Amino acid sequence: MIGAGPAGYPAAIRAAQNGLKVVCVDAWVNRDGGSALGGTCLNAGCIPSKALLESSELLHRARSEFAAHGITASGIVLDLAVMQKRRASIVRNMTGGIGSLFKAAGVTAIFGRGRLLPGRRVEVTRHDGSRSELDARHVVLASGSEPTELKSARFDHEYIVDSWDALEFDSVPGKLCVIGAGVIGLELGSVWRRLGAEVVVLEALENFLAIADQQLAGEAARHFRKQGLDIRLGAKVTGASVANGAVSVSYSDRAGAQTLTADKLIVAVGRRPYTTDLYAPGTGVELDQRGFIQVDDQCRTGADGVWAVGDCVRGPMLAHKGKEEGIAVADLIAGRYAHVNYDVIPSVIYTAPEIAWVGQTEEQVRAAGTDCKIGVFPFAASGRARAMEAAVGFVKILAARDSDTILGVHIIGPMAGELIAEATLAMEFQASAEDLQRTIHAHPTLAEALHEAALAVDKRAIDSINR
Ligand code: FAD
Numbered sequence: 001m002i003g004a005g006p007a008g009y010p011a012a013i014r015a016a017q018n019g020l021k022v023v024c025v026d027a028w029v030n031r032d033g034g035s036a037l038g039g040t041c042l043n044a045g046c047i048p049s050k051a052l053l054e055s056s057e058l059l060h061r062a063r064s065e066f067a068a069h070g071i072t073a074s075g076i077v078l079d080l081a082v083m084q085k086r087r088a089s090i091v092r093n094m095t096g097g098i099g100s101l102f103k104a105a106g107v108t109a110i111f112g113r114g115r116l117l118p119g120r121r122v123e124v125t126r127h128d129g130s131r132s133e134l135d136a137r138h139v140v141l142a143s144g145s146e147p148t149e150l151k152s153a154r155f156d157h158e159y160i161v162d163s164w165d166a167l168e169f170d171s172v173p174g175k176l177c178v179i180g181a182g183v184i185g186l187e188l189g190s191v192w193r194r195l196g197a198e199v200v201v202l203e204a205l206e207n208f209l210a211i212a213d214q215q216l217a218g219e220a221a222r223h224f225r226k227q228g229l230d231i232r233l234g235a236k237v238t239g240a241s242v243a244n245g246a247v248s249v250s251y252s253d254r255a256g257a258q259t260l261t262a263d264k265l266i267v268a269v270g271r272r273p274y275t276t277d278l279y280a281p282g283t284g285v286e287l288d289q290r291g292f293i294q295v296d297d298q299c300r301t302g303a304d305g306v307w308a309v310g311d312c313v314r315g316p317m318l319a320h321k322g323k324e325e326g327i328a329v330a331d332l333i334a335g336r337y338a339h340v341n342y343d344v345i346p347s348v349i350y351t352a353p354e355i356a357w358v359g360q361t362e363e364q365v366r367a368a369g370t371d372c373k374i375g376v377f378p379f380a381a382s383g384r385a386r387a388m389e390a391a392v393g394f395v396k397i398l399a400a401r402d403s404d405t406i407l408g409v410h411i412i413g414p415m416a417g418e419l420i421a422e423a424t425l426a427m428e429f430q431a432s433a434e435d436l437q438r439t440i441h442a443h444p445t446l447a448e449a450l451h452e453a454a455l456a457v458d459k460r461a462i463d464s465i466n467r
């Protein structure tokens, strides 16, 4: 196994569960110089970002929502050092946990770089410079991805920063500019906005959240702007320069050339596969035009016995997608059945309100020419959401008109990222809207919104007016 991120480490554990002898080589080095398992997700991605999203949301709620509950909270002060210490300790705990899981499963972890040589040999260079070679029956490449750099705004990691840097700021920037209104840009923009920064988000596309259902995207844009995120669409960044402790950003939009000045600039324009020095010539591993390792439907590369999973191969760059591929590959190697259903991968944006979806958007369904029924249920009509002071957003379900099969579920609102699990399970089982309608949901719960949206598909919602 090369790489111990969310694709590589589950593959290692499952392979060991399948009775194989497993070595996992990982090159991750933290900013303090220490090695750690867990890859981008645990060290610099999913987990630290969620820690800060949670803390900053609590601050926001304490300041602006407690009063509605009749709680007067005065003297609320942000202690960013404590907040960051908490983030770091969660990360340490989780990455250390993988070490314990490896030990329990009998996986040998090596901290260093792995390089595939022809004939399924792996050259290992440990961080102390010592070298060795391993012979393997199977090699799984799980080398992940890295932030995309813009030629017009090169990282200096102090003023022009990537997402990892932006998770470790030790003071709140007065003015922050984010390039890219994608998942990472919106999450990081939200964190620092709630902690007090003035935030401008520049997005080249005219459509906000073009990957999401546009009804959901419209609702999201309205909320984010209300929270003070200054989202500028159709704004393509053309340059950035640092002078006198500030970044000057130039961009062009419909009105022409523009500039703005910020204390920090986060470049969040996506990630690209990381395959630097991962394999020697002559191994048979090949990259596609976009730099992803070429694999078939079951993650086999062009080299016999060499597999690749996670962000370094095609498909959405999501931890749970990589995990599923890693597990599947470990099972295929052991001669077991495995299948990854790429049509049913949930996406979540952990902003407030949260955004989550699975399956096709309304735009995709219409483009495919499928006749569909749509049911929408607003959280404003949910007793639980009201009790939580979180009655914003809605659940939208798309179902095929002929078969009633659920084609897509889109949620914006409280705990959307948790609620989407029910929709994902339903779609995995090829459920119909009627299946959800006939499933009893506890009252009062947020999940009832899914039940009611399924009823609304046939204009039979009880708790909202059917249109
Ligand atoms: P990685 O996690 O990148 O791990 C690859 C590992 O391989 C690294 O440790 C690397 O050092 C190591 N490696 C690379 N080359 C070598 C080599 N030659 N030898 C040895 N080791 C090597 N996804 C979600 O699903 N949910 C989220 O909420 C989410 N939030 C995110 C927030 C941020 C700020 C970022 C940046 C990403 C987020 N992601 C999220 C994406 C998620 O982190 C990635 O999809 C996931 O980490 C990919 O897993 P991976 O195992 O393929 O690669």
Ligand code: AMP
Binding pocket: 150, 179, 180, 181, 182, 183, 184, 185, 202, 203, 204, 205, 235, 236, 237, 238, 268, 269, 270, 271
């Ligand atoms: P994601 O791929 O979800 O991380 O989102 C990255 C976002 O960055 C996309 O919405 C891109 O359109 C946007 N983007 C890429 N390059 C630029 C640029 N030069 N200026 C502004 N936005 C950009």
